[in-house]
Amino acid sequence: MPAAVLNRLPENLAPLVALDAVRVPAGQDFSRALLPGRHVWAQANEGHLYVCGAELRSGDGVLLENETLIAAWAESDSLLLIAEFKAPEKIRNA
8 A cells, every 4th residue: 555645744754864856758767675664755847747646746746765766657747755864772672
């Protein structure tokens, strides 16, 4: 089941460890392996795409937890923002 689509970044995330922006052309896909113990905020800054099963339109974002791969497919030319965070201790050890 895809994660819930949100319109803003959750407030309880641990420190940011990586930030990237990726252009994904219409009809193309993108994927990247994720390190263990990371959470990812993926946001469609432009366009319309699907990220790990969640449909995102410009301005929408999704929080990915306990994923080993971020995978996206673009319905239209898109700009995807990917912010990686260290998982908080209470979540990592749960």
